[in-house]
């Protein structure tokens with residue numbers, strides 16, 4: 296029989312096949328990534344390819360119009376009923392007739408690269424744990440008394456090369472009905488997330504048109520963010536955030552651990568609260584995206600160790616005291632129903648990323664997965680700023696991690712006029728060093744406070760308070776304008792020459808905005824605010840400095856600010872304050888919500904789950920709580936910017 300040369304693009308894979316070979320078969324034999332849900336039955340259309348015509352000198356072929364077989368009845372029917380894009384063929388139906396070059400478009404590739412919006416962020420290669428597969432199962436036979444599940448497993452092996460298969464009870468309960476209703480054809484959602492047997496998560500009679508969705512969850516102590524993601528292409532269909540309802544049991548992590556210690560059953564209350572919140576987010580996101588919540592089959596979670604234990608229903612009491620022993624630091628895989636999640640599919644699988652140590656969580660592991668400091672030639676300090684700062688320092692040779700108790704001041708809490716980042720919050724501040732007069736911007740308006748039309752532009756909200764990035768800029772600007780000394784003391788009106796420095800008891804505060812005439816608030820930076828920011832920034836800096844000591848270095852090459860808050864911090868002001876070590880300002884970048892990105896990467900890729908597990912096992916943990924040098928660094932970092940470390944990049 297005659298052979299024909301088949302070249303696939305963009306992979307460049309090529310081989311010779313007998314005339315009459317289906318394109319899908321050739322692709323599979325060459326290991327070309329060509330999708331299929333229906334196993335070549337002309338139903339799912341996932342196998343679409345684009346034959347190329349003309350001269351291809353590189354491949355030594357001229358492709359003519361009859362290089363592939365003409366449309367057959369299956370393709371014709373498909374085109375009639377659902378329409379096939381011009382120039383496309385179904386790879387499972389088109390057969391090779393002569394030398395041919397065939398392009399596999401991105402949407403027909405299973406393991407395609409998804410280009411992410413953030414220009415400098417890493418790309419995700421789609422490799423989801425759960426896929427839909429259509430199979431034709433043999434009918435039962437009295438002479439071969441095998442069960443329906445065994446014949447389903449046999450069909451999955453023969454058609455899809457799947458090894459051992461298990462099915463949980465809810466799936467077994469509907470297996471027989473589905474097989475008979477579908478005429479022995481069923482679509483199964485098959486999970487292959489680890490080296491164990493594949494799991495049938497759900498099944499539908501015949502061909503199921505639906506899609507598989509996943510939820511990537513960044514479970515923080517204050518907020519829970521969730522991203523509903525299409526697991527075919529990695530697109531985020533909807534995102535939402537909710538307050539962590541555990542806040543009513545304690546603002547920060549340690550107060551929640553104490554709540555669990557002091558109140559019998561307190562841990563269980565907090566567990567139920569957070570699980571209910573996740574359920575609510577799943578429901579809301581599915582409604583927003585117009586999908587059924589039952590199509591959510593995968594969930595990944597990143598969180599700090601206390602949130603981790605409380606989500607899983609493990610008493611966090613051990614995390615409240617040295618040696619901060621975790622119940623487990625490994626990645627945890629479990630069923631959504633084990634967490635009592637009732638909105639998502641009954642068979643949905645949950646993957647919780649591994650923890651780095653008793654104080655350094657899966658959120659830091661997710662940042663490491665998104666940022667891969669271990670692949671950097673430069674020494675990079677990555678800081679995820681929240682109520683706790685997670686800090687990673689490393690390059691190709693080594694990566695170290697610690698966490699530092701910054702407290703919630705950077706989020707606007709414990710600040711006299713502090714508030715969360717929301718419309719009306721002051722987020723940018725400038726103070727004229729000559730006149731000592733401030734100007735600022737609030738969230739929700741592009742105008743500065745001294746621009747004409749500012750009052751109208753801020754609308755009904757007006758100026759309501761100051762958020763985390765605003766207070767950092769205010770304190771740094773006060774220092775640069777000479778309103779604040781290196782020890783963090785606000786000068787009096789006489790010392791500074793401005794009536795904005797108002798006496799408050801034995802201290803002073805600096806008036807940023809007086810909105811009382813319009814019925815709004817007076818917004819000042821008080822001595823207490825400065826102290827709260829000093830404590831927070833000293834903790835952050837001391838953590839970073841401790842890791843630098845451990846590395847034996849006193850400078851870093853680059854700084855990456857992660858977290859929603861990190862995205863809004865001005866690098867210059869952070870450095871004036873001495874939050875981060877000295878580097879050239881253009882070596883400071885924001886990585887956005889890197890922990891959430893890490894959760895999304897793990898959601899879309901099984902390979903990435905193995906990657907983060909390997910990465911975490913190579914990260915060296917540094918414990919700040921028991922390290923005496925942390926205290927020394929903390930005290931020295933109290934000054935603005937610092938008592939002894941030089942900041943040469945701040946000159947000029």
Ligand code: FES
Nearest residue numbers: 335337339340387
């Ligand atoms: Fe499903 Fe071709 S593989 S239509």
